[in-house]
Amino acid sequence: MKKIINNFISEIERKNSNEPEFMQAVREISENVLPYIISHDIYHGKNILMRMVEPERVLMFRVVWVDDNGEIQVNRGYRVQMNSAIGPYKGGLRFHPTVNLSILKFLALEQVFKNSLTTLPMGAGKGGSDFDPKGKSDGEVMRFCQSFMTELYRYIGPNTDVPAGDIGVGGREIGYMFGQYKKLKKEFTGVLTGKGLSWGGSLIRPEATGYGTVYFAENMLQHVSKSIEGKTVTISGSGNVAQYAAEKCIQLSAKVISMSDSSGTIYDNEGINPEKLAFIMDLKNNKRERISKYLDQYPKAKFLKNKTPWEIKCDIALPCATQNELNEKDAKALIGNGCICVSEGANMPCNPNAIKVFKSNKILYAPGKASNAGGVAVSGLEMAQNSLRYSWSREEVDAKLREIMNLIHKSCLTYGQEEDWVNYEKGANIAGFIKVADAVLAQGIV
Ligand code: NDP
Ligand code: 2IT
Numbered sequence: 001m002k003k004i005i006n007n008f009i010s011e012i013e014r015k016n017s018n019e020p021e022f023m024q025a026v027r028e029i030s031e032n033v034l035p036y037i038i039s040h041d042i043y044h045g046k047n048i049l050m051r052m053v054e055p056e057r058v059l060m061f062r063v064v065w066v067d068d069n070g071e072i073q074v075n076r077g078y079r080v081q082m083n084s085a086i087g088p089y090k091g092g093l094r095f096h097p098t099v100n101l102s103i104l105k106f107l108a109l110e111q112v113f114k115n116s117l118t119t120l121p122m123g124a125g126k127g128g129s130d131f132d133p134k135g136k137s138d139g140e141v142m143r144f145c146q147s148f149m150t151e152l153y154r155y156i157g158p159n160t161d162v163p164a165g166d167i168g169v170g171g172r173e174i175g176y177m178f179g180q181y182k183k184l185k186k187e188f189t190g191v192l193t194g195k196g197l198s199w200g201g202s203l204i205r206p207e208a209t210g211y212g213t214v215y216f217a218e219n220m221l222q223h224v225s226k227s228i229e230g231k232t233v234t235i236s237g238s239g240n241v242a243q244y245a246a247e248k249c250i251q252l253s254a255k256v257i258s259m260s261d262s263s264g265t266i267y268d269n270e271g272i273n274p275e276k277l278a279f280i281m282d283l284k285n286n287k288r289e290r291i292s293k294y295l296d297q298y299p300k301a302k303f304l305k306n307k308t309p310w311e312i313k314c315d316i317a318l319p320c321a322t323q324n325e326l327n328e329k330d331a332k333a334l335i336g337n338g339c340i341c342v343s344e345g346a347n348m349p350c351n352p353n354a355i356k357v358f359k360s361n362k363i364l365y366a367p368g369k370a371s372n373a374g375g376v377a378v379s380g381l382e383m384a385q386n387s388l389r390y391s392w393s394r395e396e397v398d399a400k401l402r403e404i405m406n407l408i409h410k411s412c413l414t415y416g417q418e419e420d421w422v423n424y425e426k427g428a429n430i431a432g433f434i435k436v437a438d439a440v441l442a443q444g445i446v
Contacts, residue, residue: 005034012053019102021323025109025348026053028355028367032429036415048437053109056089057081058101061151063129065143067136077148079127079155079163082108085439088159089125090115090376090383092166095173097132103323104128107166110347111376113432114369117408120380125161127152133168134288145176152177153184156191158386164193164379167322170240170285171196171206190386193379202382204397205375210244210320210345211398212374212405214252217316217343219409220364223422226340234258234314236265237321238284238291241345241372245318246277258309260321261291265309268294268301313337320345328353335361344368355425362421370408370428377404 012026030049037043063075078101081089091111094104104126111124131144156163165174174194181191188200195201204211218228231254235242238259246256255271259280268276279297283289292303310317310330317339319326323346331354334342341364344350348368350358358365378401385391392400408428416427 001035001038004038005030008034008049011050016102016105019105021102021348022105022109024352025106028352028425029053029109029113029429029433032426033433036430036433042441043437046441048440049433051440052083052112052433052436055080055082055105055108056084058105059127059152059155060101063131063144063148063151065140065147067140073144075129075131075144077127077129077151078104079152079161080104080108080125081155081161082124082126083112083436084123085436085443086116087121087123088157089161090122090164090379091124091126092128092164092376093169093173093177094126094128094166095131095133095168096128097130099128099130106323107347110369112436113429114373115376115380116432116435117370117411117428118373118377118380118404119407120377120384120404122376122380122383125163126166127163128166128169131168133173138172141173142176145173146180149177149180150184153181156181158189158191158383162191162193162379162383164376165240167239170194190383193382195382200382200386202378202385202391202397203394204401205378205382206240207244207247208378208401209241209372209375210246211248212377212401213241213245213318213320213343213345213371214248215374215402215405216366216371216409217318217341217364218252219406220341220343220366220422220424223409223413224364228316229253231255231315232257232313233316233318234309234312235318235320235345236260236309236325236349237319237346238280239321241375242318242320243277243281243284245320245345246272246280247274249318250274250277254316257314258312259291260309262321263290263292263306265304265307265312266291266294266301267304267309267312268298270300310334314339316341316343318343318345319349321349322346323348324351326350326354328357330354331357335363340364342366343371345372347372359423359425364422364424366412366424367428369432370412370424373408374401374405377401
């Protein structure tokens, strides 16, 4: 078995040797899925996983725009159209200076399995740019988004490819891109998700990823007869996912004691209450300031400069910032401090050695493709509402999100139950694989 897996990985590595994040995702998926393929005849001899790790199409383009000083700026734009076996390509756009093909291919590959798990008919894609929205004026962000969409619009559409937000892309950016798409195509369609409420957006979409991550943690805890109530929670990040993960934890009577950004972590031992969270949301979403400003208002908190939150004692950890933000040392610190549950809000935030530590200690660990699927799930519900020319109430969308997270949890149990613990990583990968693989096989060699 080990030999088959190693041969497969070497073959993929040969073609993608300069893409470490993509290879990290390939390795994790192969280690879980190849043994399943080998033990199931219908998948033999079809090169099925090889076909799934090769993007259907990769688009890469120049994005030129003029900054406030009249200087011409050049960025690189991308869209990885990974898999359309079960629906139109679907997945976010990331604007961050670190964006490259390796990162977008890892995200697009994760999206294949995640979207499959949601139970909704969505294929998978990911895109973005190395553009850095930080410190840019609204006018600069608008001009960049317009230029980006002037190229991207040719390749997307409500039945082809439906992008959404990710790091650096929120409501503001989606609005500018939607406006440009509409102008170029002369069509008002649900080509993007995460839209504003008055122009085709869905209630609960901004909340969905963070809420879903906490619902998934609740499911895992309930499965071992525990509850989230009264638990101490550390969260990394302070963007969209982190904010609403914090909100849901507080609503469920857990105590959130940290949030972070790329400059460091705030540690508030008294707990972040709704008023403090509203302050953080205003700081991040409107003022676009650094998290350390929290101390101006709440001086009893501590700022851990350039640090992640993982050394802080907690029961539950929710990594909600970025890939590989939690390493082996962090995982050992969490376990040493009595952490019992890690639910990933970000994509691939725990590195492979950290995951090994969680698994060998048999704690409740959920990979992002399962636990953060609530965001894209509500994007799928936004697409459904757009097609119906209708909108569901907050309660209806939240109930559907809840139900989808319950179903994902159930799928993980079906394929990940071990003798005395649940291997959520294995469960998510196999359950996500089966639906896509069956569709690929049914559709012939294309
Ligand atoms: P935001 O841009 O809203 O927030 C990102 C947060 O992560 C910020 O606090 C940012 O800090 C921090 N961060 C980003 N890059 C780094 C880095 N290299 N090192 C340290 N901190 C960093 O993005 P989202 O909240 O939307 O996304 C967060 C994660 O969740 C990502 O992994 C994304 O792929 C994933 N995700 C998002 C979904 C969504 O619906 N938005 C759905 C599913 C997953 P700073 O401001 O300093 O950069
Ligand atoms: O990683 C993700 O699932 C997202 N960034 C959300 C994708 C979407 O299409 O809503």
